[in-house]
Amino acid sequence: MTIGSTPVKYRIKIDQDLCMLCERCIENCSYGVFRREGQKIVPDFRKCTACHRCIAMCPRDAITLEEKPNDYRSHPLWTREAREAIYNQANSGRIILSGMGNAKDYPVIFDRLVLDACQVTNPSIDPLREPMELRTYIGKKPRKIEINTVKEGDYELKTKIAPNLKLETPVMIGHMSYGAISLNAQLAMAKAVNKVGTFMGTGEGGLHKDLYPYQNNMIVQIASGRFGVDINYLERGAAIEIKIGQGAKPGIGGHLPGEKVAEDVSKTRMIPLHSDAISPAPHHDIYSIEDLAQLVRSLKEATEWKKPVFVKIAAVHNVAAIAAGIAKSSADAVVIDGFRGGTGAAPRVFRDHVGIPVEAAIAAVDDKLREQGIRNEVSIIASGGLRDSADVTKAIALGADAVYIGTAALIAMGCRVCGSCYRGLCPWGIATQRPELVSRINTDEAAQNVENLINGWTLELAELMGAAGINSIESLRGNRDRLRGYLLDEGIMEVLDVKMIGA
Amino acid sequence: MCGIISVIDRSRNKMNGESIKNALSLMDERGSGEGAGYAVYGVYPEYADYYALHIFYDDLAEPKAAVEDLLEKWGKVEYDEEIPTYDQERLKKDHTPWRYFFKPDGSFFSGSTEEDSIIHIVNKINTEIDGALVFSSGKNIGIFKASGWPEDVANFYRIEDYEGYIWLAHNRYPTNTSGWWGGAHPFNLLDWSVIHNGEITSYGTNRRYIESFDYKCTMETDTEVVAYLADLLGRKHGLPEDLTVKALAPPFWDEIDKMSDDKKELYTALRMAYGPALMNGPFAIVIANAEGIIGFTDRIKLRPLVAAEAGDRLYISSEEAAIRRMENNLDRVWMPSAGEPVIGRFNK
Numbered sequence A: 001m002t003i004g005s006t007p008v009k010y011r012i013k014i015d016q017d018l019c020m021l022c023e024r025c026i027e028n029c030s031y032g033v034f035r036r037e038g039q040k041i042v043p044d045f046r047k048c049t050a051c052h053r054c055i056a057m058c059p060r061d062a063i064t065l066e067e068k069p070n071d072y073r074s075h076p077l078w079t080r081e082a083r084e085a086i087y088n089q090a091n092s093g094r095i096i097l098s099g100m101g102n103a104k105d106y107p108v109i110f111d112r113l114v115l116d117a118c119q120v121t122n123p124s125i126d127p128l129r130e131p132m133e134l135r136t137y138i139g140k141k142p143r144k145i146e147i148n149t150v151k152e153g154d155y156e157l158k159t160k161i162a163p164n165l166k167l168e169t170p171v172m173i174g175h176m177s178y179g180a181i182s183l184n185a186q187l188a189m190a191k192a193v194n195k196v197g198t199f200m201g202t203g204e205g206g207l208h209k210d211l212y213p214y215q216n217n218m219i220v221q222i223a224s225g226r227f228g229v230d231i232n233y234l235e236r237g238a239a240i241e242i243k244i245g246q247g248a249k250p251g252i253g254g255h256l257p258g259e260k261v262a263e264d265v266s267k268t269r270m271i272p273l274h275s276d277a278i279s280p281a282p283h284h285d286i287y288s289i290e291d292l293a294q295l296v297r298s299l300k301e302a303t304e305w306k307k308p309v310f311v312k313i314a315a316v317h318n319v320a321a322i323a324a325g326i327a328k329s330s331a332d333a334v335v336i337d338g339f340r341g342g343t344g345a346a347p348r349v350f351r352d353h354v355g356i357p358v359e360a361a362i363a364a365v366d367d368k369l370r371e372q373g374i375r376n377e378v379s380i381i382a383s384g385g386l387r388d389s390a391d392v393t394k395a396i397a398l399g400a401d402a403v404y405i406g407t408a409a410l411i412a413m414g415c416r417v418c419g420s421c422y423r424g425l426c427p428w429g430i431a432t433q434r435p436e437l438v439s440r441i442n443t444d445e446a447a448q449n450v451e452n453l454i455n456g457w458t459l460e461l462a463e464l465m466g467a468a469g470i471n472s473i474e475s476l477r478g479n480r481d482r483l484r485g486y487l488l489d490e491g492i493m494e495v496l497d498v499k500m501i502g503a
Numbered sequence B: 001m002c003g004i005i006s007v008i009d010r011s012r013n014k015m016n017g018e019s020i021k022n023a024l025s026l027m028d029e030r031g032s033g034e035g036a037g038y039a040v041y042g043v044y045p046e047y048a049d050y051y052a053l054h055i056f057y058d059d060l061a062e063p064k065a066a067v068e069d070l071l072e073k074w075g076k077v078e079y080d081e082e083i084p085t086y087d088q089e090r091l092k093k094d095h096t097p098w099r100y101f102f103k104p105d106g107s108f109f110s111g112s113t114e115e116d117s118i119i120h121i122v123n124k125i126n127t128e129i130d131g132a133l134v135f136s137s138g139k140n141i142g143i144f145k146a147s148g149w150p151e152d153v154a155n156f157y158r159i160e161d162y163e164g165y166i167w168l169a170h171n172r173y174p175t176n177t178s179g180w181w182g183g184a185h186p187f188n189l190l191d192w193s194v195i196h197n198g199e200i201t202s203y204g205t206n207r208r209y210i211e212s213f214d215y216k217c218t219m220e221t222d223t224e225v226v227a228y229l230a231d232l233l234g235r236k237h238g239l240p241e242d243l244t245v246k247a248l249a250p251p252f253w254d255e256i257d258k259m260s261d262d263k264k265e266l267y268t269a270l271r272m273a274y275g276p277a278l279m280n281g282p283f284a285i286v287i288a289n290a291e292g293i294i295g296f297t298d299r300i301k302l303r304p305l306v307a308a309e310a311g312d313r314l315y316i317s318s319e320e321a322a323i324r325r326m327e328n329n330l331d332r333v334w335m336p337s338a339g340e341p342v343i344g345r346f347n348k
Ligand code: SF4
Pocket: A012, A028, A029, A030, A031, A032, A033, A034, A047, A048, A049, A050, A051, A052, A053, A054, A055, A065, A427
């Protein structure tokens, strides 16, 4: 006991005048913070993760939570986090795990980009009264099209168009696997994307049979562990995604602990009950772009060239060259996941320190593909910490075709970004497999929430486009003229290739 | 703002510049005195096989020597001269316009076409030689433009001395960029000339798209991309004019969804392949090439466009009054719908 315990992070207060001893807090807190002692609810602050479940469920608004101020000696370098990480590792000798996205205070580039609007000379367009087109096709596009003239003014298409995903809004939901999140969470999102005409990813956890009715809106994922992958799985997906890397943990694989591998998860993933599901960092059949191309083509071959194949990589410093290689591997889309991407569980050191912001990655990839004259032949999907419709609009203006959201969709279902997903006790029923917690999600209600979120963002995107005098998403894509840098340094402005405010 | 007017005589009867000057001047309130210009097709019959390069020089020493070195290297200049100009009180002569009748040397460009070589030379001069700007580079066509009012620019070049079977004219009201000689319309590349009223809000996307095909945007304005897009889609990709227009100003998805299966497939493919070429924002445009003219507006017609016919002549303009200044006895006058091309081709 050299080190002893560290100070508690959150303080929970119960207003005894308001509390009616209904014990809902006890019931709702899966971390076991509350207990009843006689006529009183007594909290054990130390266990609290600030997930807000108790607060949201208290019928009397009797619970308050506050972050406890730092009571270490203040120091600019040896922050509370730095010190506590050391205590933690001095005790455990292990890698420190964390959930959700990057928690470091890096400047957010999106917040230093502002959008533009029309005034006078160029009328803005009112999406309520004028058509506004957000339909987006994801997949390979021909460089040019060839036609036969049947007779004057009447043509026949000669070019064969490769299969594409047709999106009614450029917002999709990224891959979160069954195992990392609950089936109810997946089901709710599946219902939502089906309703709004967009897509979601299965993650690397296979496709549970309850999701079959929504398979036309699902993108199946293949990670290095190949969990749940067979021809039935491939054929069910609307598209196939090969996951090479993930923004929250570039360069490392995944690990789902055996205790989360309950019966249904084991069946869906096709692995033994309670065995650890480890997807290694590399795919052991991919060590070069040629190898990747082989996998892309064999997946296409297996599904009779009827499905687009995406390749997902984490945004890292040479992302542009890698993406160009991917584009040449016959892949139909490249997914770039920035360093703010969320995760169920990642070593903290990776989550907070590896990778680059997605804004810079989109710009660099879009530039590179243009330089090679192939930009329009492959789609770019951007993800990693998109928080609102402004982020989506900016990502598209920088060069993305569409985006994946992750954390935002979870927040729409209640997630409070407590960052404790890796513990499997998510009180909102999202990042857990415990049936009593999973059942907290009513899939219809949660689906409605996710649908509302995507619809809300889509309406705002349409308004932002209208303000810029643009009525089709094609004209926003890569339109960096519509962005201006505000308090960004020259180096970043150069990478983003945007002008300064006032210019 | 901005005023545009164009005319084609389908039987190739030549017209001199007098009446189009008057028509354009009628639309003076659509401009600001910062740019006007005229394009005429069929103007250099004696040099019809040569590319007529019109170049603005800032001075006649260094830039001119550099351009001539380059032209000597890449081909042969058959004849060259200063384009005659006549001082105007209200027009400041910022540049000296010069014209060269030039033929590129085929042996330099094995594997690419003669047209590609001209594009290469134009790009090279416009991006690498300070003080020189190629503003017209087609065969048997010429552009005459400057910063000034329509009548002053016309008198500066004595536009009535030129004749041809297609005329395009433009009166500029710059809102995006400064009024400078290079920024005046018509814009041109090879055979393609463009006049445009409006603002292209998709310019950032269009520019990045066209630059990935090695075109270089040097005019600081949104209109030049239209000429390059027309060249890419029309010449290089071989789309017929009406489909080129449908790529640049495509039908809405709602309309495409209602088409017959064949057409739906064609129009979906067109939007998928040419999405980045789609032009957004308010515009009315006329594009000309050696085969004729084509006029169209944006997809919701935020800028006016009128067409009219009289005998063999087809007129397209911002205003009916301007057309009537050229020809009052019209057989037919109509307002084309949004995105619908009006095509005028020579009789076979
Ligand atoms: S962990 Fe969540 S439910 Fe439990 S006390 Fe803290 S905020 Fe409330």
